[in-house]
Amino acid sequence: MNNMSPEVALNRIAPELRPLLCSVVRNGRVGLDSTSCLRVTDLKTGCTSLTPGPCCDRFKLHIPYAGETLKWDIIFNAHYPELPPDFIFGEDAEFLPEPSELPHLVEWDAGDPECLLQLVKELIQQYHSYQCQRLRDSSRLLFEYDSLLEDPNYGRNMEIYAGRKNSWTGEFSARFLLKLPVDFSNIPVYLLKDTTLDPGEDVALLSVSFEDAEATQVFPKLYLSPSIEHALGGSSALHIPAFPSGGCLIDYVPQVCQLLTNKVQYVIQGYHKRREYIAAFLSHFGMGVVEYDAEGFTKLTLLLMWKDFCFLVHVDLPLYFPRDQPTLTFQSVYHFTSSGQLYSQVQKSYPYSPRWDGNEMAKRAKAYFKSFIPQFQEGAFANGKL
Amino acid sequence: MAAAPTEPTVRLPGIVLASLMFQHVNSDSDAEGLVLGESKFEEQITISDSQADHIHIEEIYNIQKHRTFHQLNTFYNSVGDVKVEAVHKLLADNKQESVIGWYRQRRNTDQRMTLREKIVHENLKTSLSNPHMVFVLLTPSELTPAGSTYRTEYAAFISRSRKFLNVPVLVTNLGLLEPLSYWKVSASCSAAGYNLTMKKHGAKFFSSNGLLREVNEVNKMNDSLQSELQKTCGDVEESELLVETLQTEVSALRRKVREKRQSQAGTDVVVDLSVQRNNLLLEAVSALFTRSPLYHSQTLTLEAFPVPVVPSVCCDQHVSTMTLTKCDAANPSRTNCRRPRAARKRRNSES
Numbered sequence: 001m002n003n004m005s006p007e008v009a010l011n012r013i014a015p016e017l018r019p020l021l022c023s024v025v026r027n028g029r030v031g032l033d034s035t036s037c038l039r040v041t042d043l044k045t046g047c048t049s050l051t052p053g054p055c056c057d058r059f060k061l062h063i064p065y066a067g068e069t070l071k072w073d074i075i076f077n078a079h080y081p082e083l084p085p086d087f088i089f090g091e092d093a094e095f096l097p098e099p100s101e102l103p104h105l106v107e108w109d110a111g112d113p114e115c116l117l118q119l120v121k122e123l124i125q126q127y128h129s130y131q132c133q134r135l136r137d138s139s140r141l142l143f144e145y146d147s148l149l150e151d152p153n154y155g156r157n158m159e160i161y162a163g164r165k166n167s168w169t170g171e172f173s174a175r176f177l178l179k180l181p182v183d184f185s186n187i188p189v190y191l192l193k194d195t196t197l198d199p200g201e202d203v204a205l206l207s208v209s210f211e212d213a214e215a216t217q218v219f220p221k222l223y224l225s226p227s228i229e230h231a232l233g234g235s236s237a238l239h240i241p242a243f244p245s246g247g248c249l250i251d252y253v254p255q256v257c258q259l260l261t262n263k264v265q266y267v268i269q270g271y272h273k274r275r276e277y278i279a280a281f282l283s284h285f286g287m288g289v290v291e292y293d294a295e296g297f298t299k300l301t302l303l304l305m306w307k308d309f310c311f312l313v314h315v316d317l318p319l320y321f322p323r324d325q326p327t328l329t330f331q332s333v334y335h336f337t338s339s340g341q342l343y344s345q346v347q348k349s350y351p352y353s354p355r356w357d358g359n360e361m362a363k364r365a366k367a368y369f370k371s372f373i374p375q376f377q378e379g380a381f382a383n384g385k386l
Numbered sequence: 387m388a389a390a391p392t393e394p395t396v397r398l399p400g401i402v403l404a405s406l407m408f409q410h411v412n413s414d415s416d417a418e419g420l421v422l423g424e425s426k427f428e429e430q431i432t433i434s435d436s437q438a439d440h441i442h443i444e445e446i447y448n449i450q451k452h453r454t455f456h457q458l459n460t461f462y463n464s465v466g467d468v469k470v471e472a473v474h475k476l477l478a479d480n481k482q483e484s485v486i487g488w489y490r491q492r493r494n495t496d497q498r499m500t501l502r503e504k505i506v507h508e509n510l511k512t513s514l515s516n517p518h519m520v521f522v523l524l525t526p527s528e529l530t531p532a533g534s535t536y537r538t539e540y541a542a543f544i545s546r547s548r549k550f551l552n553v554p555v556l557v558t559n560l561g562l563l564e565p566l567s568y569w570k571v572s573a574s575c576s577a578a579g580y581n582l583t584m585k586k587h588g589a590k591f592f593s594s595n596g597l598l599r600e601v602n603e604v605n606k607m608n609d610s611l612q613s614e615l616q617k618t619c620g621d622v623e624e625s626e627l628l629v630e631t632l633q634t635e636v637s638a639l640r641r642k643v644r645e646k647r648q649s650q651a652g653t654d655v656v657v658d659l660s661v662q663r664n665n666l667l668l669e670a671v672s673a674l675f676t677r678s679p680l681y682h683s684q685t686l687t688l689e690a691f692p693v694p695v696v697p698s699v700c701c702d703q704h705v706s707t708m709t710l711t712k713c714d715a716a717n718p719s720r721t722n723c724r725r726p727r728a729a730r731k732r733r734n735s736e737s
Contacts (some may be wrong), residue, residue, distance in 0.1 A: 044494035049533050084464040086500040108464045123567035283560040
């Protein structure tokens with residue numbers, strides 16, 4: 001398979017077909033996994049080799065669907081660009097959609113650049129129906145599908161891929177891909193940016209693979225769009241539970257959904273709590289504040305003085321604050337270590353409770369500073385050098 | 387008796403296959419048309435003492451000729467509905483009953499039926515009321531990246547309960563041929579009908595020496611080309627000879643000139659080739675510019691007042707600034723102005 005960029009494909013396609021392909025490769029996001037675009041490969045021509053290019057008029061279209069990639073051949077004719085395309089559906093030789101249910105094929109308009117893309121979407125809908133029909137080979141999987149279909153939260157955002165039946169063992173497998181109805185709109189913006197990838201739409205997809213018809217081997221996996229994954233603390237931050245033995249999707253999927261929703265709420269609340277914390281410190285320490293993170297409220301630096309001894313306190317707030325305790329780093333402004341760094345001590349355990357409000361935390365922190373500073377000063381004099 | 391499933395086979399004469407391939411090679415797009423012939427079912431019963439009688443049904447599609455549509459998508463629309471009138475129009479001689487299927491040729495695609503082909507096939511069966519129809523697919527493609535070698539794959543399909551089965555194709559005149567064997571001479575045939583046909587149509591294809599007409603024409607063209615090439619070679623050879631002769635003459639002449647020069651070298655006076663000064667120009671410049679205040683250098687005091695100095699001559703330092711001795715215009719061979727008789731005055735500048 002030769003991967004090619006959209007621009008290369010557009011340069012090689014016959015000029016009359018270019019607008020149709022342009023919509024597909026530039027705007028072609030279909031299905032639940034809309035983070036990936038449709039891809040075109042294996043551009044070929046139906047003309048003789050003596051025909052001057054560009055004259056490619058047939059290609060393979062890669063379509064993400066239910067965790068698989070469908071590879072469909074699309075065949076035009078460069079000398080008859082007004083004719084509608086024809087399709088070969090890869091290995092799915094039995095997939096035969098009803099043409100009358102493809103409006104953009106019935107009323108094919110070669111002059112409409114969106115016609116091919118719309119036709120592909122209609123075919124994917126037909127393909128989805130075809131895959132759902134194949135589930136009838138397994139009553140267990142059909143039950144899973146029907147129960148999810150009844151719930152409007154999941155039924156409308158589901159893709160199913162029924163695998164090949166093993167002719168020897170009679171085993172049948174299927175994969176369900178569901179878009180979880182989780183609201184990410186309140187996640188603070190600063191958490192969603194700072195990713196080198198194109199964020200695209202914020203989406204969470206749950207893939208559940210049934211390796212056998214009796215659902216004894218079930219493997220779930222959660223896919224998050226890059227910005228959401230970054231906001232929640234990376235790929236290791238969220239672990240979904242294993243599919244319970246004897247369980248069913250209609251119970252499991254809401255459980256995963258709730259877990260994700262709780263996580264998102266936690267992150268949102270953590271942001272507000274951090275902001276409250278920083279505000280309280282600003283209020284209590286006033287002129288002693290050197291700087292603080294005004295966007296994410298994750299850091300704060302104070303310059304304090306105790307009996308003519310000046311010192312810095314760096315406060316680092318973790319992502320899951322207030323559940324996780326902030327780290328305090330005391331730093332002398334006079335003393336250096338042997339490696340040339342300012343002498344400092346990190347304190348991670350000090351009087352703290354996640355149930356305190358910001359004001360209480362600031363007061364308690366202040367009290368702690370007063371109790372700890374003499375000890376810190378002694379350490380600085382003893383271990384640091386001026 | 388145990389019944390066995392049918393085993394369909396498509397029999398395709400070599401001439402029809404060659405004709406299809408040749409037609410598509412000369413076509414700049416996909417091609418499609420109808421295949422004519424006859425389909426038959428032969429029941430064979432195998433009687434055996436050791437096991438139950440075995441019924442074997444052979445379903446044979448004999449393709450005899452083909453008809454091509456001049457344009458694609460002529461006999462069906464975008465959703466595969468068949469236009470029977472287009473089929474009838476192609477079969478102008480009312481040979482509908484001999485239609486046993488249709489074919490399509492598409493370059494650089496897989497050997498699988500497309501969506502529309504499947505729909506058209508089912509609809510064609512219905513339109514022509516023939517449940518036993520075959521679809522022949524030819525897919526030429528490039529075998530090498532340089533495009534030097536191509537291959538054409540062919541396959542046939544029939545449909546059973548809306549499922550499409552790939553059917554083996556037997557090219558009849560190559561059926562029993564081993565892959566490494568080639569026919570070097572055509573097989574003799576003593577059939578009267580064959581001889582009559584050859585006699586009737588042979589003159590259109592074969593010349594009197596038994597070769598294909600086109601072969602003779604190609605040979606004639608080749609002969610013409612060869613004679614033109616020889617003529618051109620002769621012209622080139624002549625011009626080369628002429629060039630050689632001229633070069634020889636030129637070399638001889640150069641040698642003569644060189645010898646003549648050498649013999650004259652001892653007697654002639656060496657001519658002074660030093661550059662002669664243009665005294666007239668020098669005189670004119672001297673006359674014009676020596677007295678022009680624009681070209682005189684000026685010394686200034688600290689208060690920016692000019693120091694009264696006698697302007698110097700720019701062309702020759704040795705010439706007095708008081709009076710300029712006129713060069714002898716009558717004798718342009720004199721290269722320098724003469725030194726004047728007046729005493730030379732030095733120019734002093736006040737600091």
